[in-house]
Amino acid sequence: MTVHDVARRLPPIAELRDLCRSLAVLDAILSPDPEGRYHSFCAGWADGEELASMRNGSGDEYSIVFSAAGAYVRGFAHEAPMSPYGNDGEPWPGVLDDVPEVFEPFVEEPAFTDHDDVPVVTACLWREATDDRWRHGVIDFPAGRSDPDGAMGLFGLLVDRSPEAYQRFAEDYYEVPVDLQTVRDVYALRPLSQELVSSLNAQVALADLAEDLAETGYP
Numbered sequence: 001m002t003v004h005d006v007a008r009r010l011p012p013i014a015e016l017r018d019l020c021r022s023l024a025v026l027d028a029i030l031s032p033d034p035e036g037r038y039h040s041f042c043a044g045w046a047d048g049e050e051l052a053s054m055r056n057g058s059g060d061e062y063s064i065v066f067s068a069a070g071a072y073v074r075g076f077a078h079e080a081p082m083s084p085y086g087n088d089g090e091p092w093p094g095v096l097d098d099v100p101e102v103f104e105p106f107v108e109e110p111a112f113t114d115h116d117d118v119p120v121v122t123a124c125l126w127r128e129a130t131d132d133r134w135r136h137g138v139i140d141f142p143a144g145r146s147d148p149d150g151a152m153g154l155f156g157l158l159v160d161r162s163p164e165a166y167q168r169f170a171e172d173y174y175e176v177p178v179d180l181q182t183v184r185d186v187y188a189l190r191p192l193s194q195e196l197v198s199s200l201n202a203q204v205a206l207a208d209l210a211e212d213l214a215e216t217g218y219p
Contacts, residue, residue: 001152002139002151003075003125003136004139005151005159006134006155007125007135010127010159013071013129016064016071016158017066018189019187020039020052020158021189021217021218022189022218024052024212024216025192025209025218026166026170026183028216029200029201030176032203032208038054038056039054040052041053041215044215045065049065050065050067051064060076060077060078060150062076062154062155063111065103065106068129069102069128070103070131071127072103072106072125072126073123073124073134074106074112074121074123074124075122076121076122076150077123077150080122080148080149081145082142082149082150084118084119084121089118091118091119094139094140095122095123095149096119096137097137098135098136099137100126123150123155157169167180178200189218191219192209
């Protein structure tokens, strides 16, 4: 899988936003400590902008900015051969070259660059509000690698959007049983109840999630 495959399989912007919101809420229930969470979502990241993010704790991450202009996706897999740190400190050719002007501020966004202003990126996609599909740069991928930009590991739960996929991920990552029906309910953005929360984590009260639900904008 490469970013090209991801572009063909990502859902429209609104569906992706809802999925990212659901992932963040499920992680908030399973991990009361924000530092231990894999996914997060900030509905008030900046004026008119929302941010979905993933950090796996081992150096891999993605950020998705949702705005009136559309959506911008940045992924970084630290061991990918297309890392800028294996390319003289420069993004791999083609990864960022065709980013539309409306999304260029995100290319240079301090949260997405390192202390030398190098964009921390191995995979990038975007979709303007008027686009009918996700787009990416023209890239000559390094030969002989099945996941040269890290897209397979980064975006797996965004392209396989089944509740079963999240259940498998969460049981492995958090090392606890995960109720499949509860995942289905949260994926459907159904209102949370104490019963639903307890079915995932009996140690968490619904009231404990008030701040997280406000931050994510979960309905």
